[in-house]
Each structure stands twice: as structure tokens, then as C-alpha cells.
Amino acid sequence: MVVIKNITKIYNDRKVLDNLSLEIKDGEIITIIGKSGIGKSVLLKSIVGLVRPEKGKILIDDIPIMGKHVYSLRRKIGFIFQKSGFIESLNVGENVGLALKYIHNVPSGEIRERVIDALKKVELDPKVTELFPSNLSGGMLKRAAIARAIILNPRYILYDEPTTGLDPIVSRTIEELIFNLNKKMNITSVMVTHDLNSAVGISDRIAMLSGGKITFLGSTSDFINSSNSDIMEFRNSYYLKTGE
Numbered sequence: 218m219v220v221i222k223n224i225t226k227i228y229n230d231r232k233v234l235d236n237l238s239l240e241i242k243d244g245e246i247i248t249i250i251g252k253s254g255i256g257k258s259v260l261l262k263s264i265v266g267l268v269r270p271e272k273g274k275i276l277i278d279d280i281p282i283m284g285k286h287v288y289s290l291r292r293k294i295g296f297i298f299q300k301s302g303f304i305e306s307l308n309v310g311e312n313v314g315l316a317l318k319y320i321h322n323v324p325s326g327e328i329r330e331r332v333i334d335a336l337k338k339v340e341l342d343p344k345v346t347e348l349f350p351s352n353l354s355g356g357m358l359k360r361a362a363i364a365r366a367i368i369l370n371p372r373y374i375l376y377d378e379p380t381t382g383l384d385p386i387v388s389r390t391i392e393e394l395i396f397n398l399n400k401k402m403n404i405t406s407v408m409v410t411h412d413l414n415s416a417v418g419i420s421d422r423i424a425m426l427s428g429g430k431i432t433f434l435g436s437t438s439d440f441i442n443s444s445n446s447d448i449m450e451f452r453n454s455y456y457l458k459t460g461e
């Protein structure tokens with residue numbers, strides 16, 4: 218379980234996160250929504266220790282992520298960055314296996330096996346190992362990024378806008394993958410998205426970030442039926458944008 222307790226993160230005198238609390242339950246898919254620039258990525262990065270809040274604490278399985286435990290806890294958490302985060306000069310296989318080689322000193326034969334296994338789990342052909350990131354389509358890149366995360370057998374995966382920039386059909390296949398990893402490998406999942414179809418389609422709970430705080434938290438059906446003004450505004454703008 219991830220417990221976020223009263224965290225405040227300030228950038229340029231603005232409290233991007235303002236005394237924010239949230240609990241992420243084991244086994245769930247929780248989706249965080251909110252306007253651009255509101256602090257969703259900052260919140261995700263705080264959970265994995267890439268951003269350090271000025272106040273408050275974050276506990277991963279009862280252990281604070283701040284301080285000396287950061288590196289061991291970080292291994293429990295896979296992070297799918299908003300931008301792919303691949304090294305362009307390395308091929309996909311080298312990128313997916315990078316952490317095994319440099320952080321965990323795994324022998325090269327075993328790395329190869331584990332890379333292939335991770336690629337299979339995200340339904341990518343093992344042949345993509347030889348390709349470079351710039352050769353992959355957007356959907357394949359997301360799958361490769363997920364492979365790079367699951368190769369370390371994480372308990373948690375944080376997905377920062379996993380379907381942004383993908384066409385609706387590819388987006389649905391990425392959602393399906395996130396859903397299946399959550400169910401089959403029991404990976405607790407936190408997703409940030411602007412895509413209400415994704416949010417409603419696969420989440421157990423949805424949280425709205427606004428003004429540095431969680432202003433709504435509830436099940437998907439609570440979200441669909443909510444008369445909270447932030448939620449109504451978000452839902453309406455989405456329907457207007459997509460015409461759905």
C-alpha cells in the first residue's frame with residue numbers, strides 16, 4: 218500500500234501540491250485526472266522519490282520513501298514516463314535490459330532471457346530487440362516502456378499518460394495491457410490520464426487533482442454520477458472535445 222500523508226511541494230512560490238493526502242490500495246488501478254500543469258506528474262514523481270516534497274511523508278508498504286530507503290523502495294515501483302525516456306543510441310533490447318545490467322549486475326545471458334520474457338508479456342515480438350527506439354510506433358514504444366518496467370518485477374507501476382498521442386484503437390490495446398498486468402501479475406497501478414475513456418474503462422477508483430489537493434475520490438460509477446463541480450467541468454469539456 219502507498220500512503221501519501223499531507224505532502225506539500227512548492228515550485229516558484231506556488232504550492233503545486235498543498236497538504237495532499239491519498240492512499241493507494243493494494244491491487245487496485247487508481248487514475249488521477251486534472252488539468253494540464255496542475256501537478257499530476259509531480260505527484261507521481263513524488264511517489265517514486267524523484268521529487269521531494271517540502272512537507273509530509275510517503276510510505277510504501279509502511280516504509281518512508283524519503284531518506285536512506287529511496288533506492289530499495291524504488292525497485293518495487295515501475296515508472297512509465299510521459300515521454301518515453303529511452304536512450305536513442307541503444308537498441309530496444311539494450312534499453313529494456315539496462316537496469317538489469319547496470320544496477321543489478323545480472324549476467325548477459327540471463328538479461329537476454331528476461332528481456333524476451335518481458336517483451337512477450339507486453340505482446341511485442343522478440344525481434345524488436347534489434348530495433349532502435351526511433352523505429353518503433355507510438356504504441357510499440359509504450360509497450361517497450363512497460364516491458365522495461367516489468368522486467369524488475371515491480372509491485373507498483375505508475376503510468377504517466379500512457380495513451381496520450383496514440384490513436385483510439387491503439388489506446389484501447391494499451392489499456393487492456395495495463396488491466397491485464399494489474400489482474401494477472403497483481404501489479405498495483407496508478408495512472409495519470411486525460412483520456413476519460415481510459416479512466417472509466419479500467420480504473421477501480423478515480424481521483425481528481427485540483428488546487429494542490431484531491432478534490433474528488435471515488436469509484437468509477439461515483440465519478441460518472443458525481444455532481445462535484447470540478448468533475449462536471451472535466452466531464453463536459455471532454456464530451457465537447459470528443460463529441461461523445
Ligand SMILES: Nc1ncnc2c1ncn2[C@@H]1O[C@H](COP(=O)(O)OP(=O)(O)OP(=O)(O)O)[C@@H](O)[C@H]1O
Pocket residue numbers: 228229233251252253254255256257258259260299
Ligand atoms: N522541476 C520543476 N521546476 C519548476 N517547476 C516545476 C518543476 N516540475 C514541475 N513544475 C511545475 O509544477 C506544475 C505542475 O507540473 P506537472 O508536470 O506535474 O503538471 P501535470 O499536471 O503533469 O501537467 P500535464 O497534464 O501538462 O502533464 C507546473 O506548473 C510546472 O511548471
Ligand SMILES: [Mg+2]
Pocket residue numbers: 257258259299377
Ligand atoms: Mg504531466
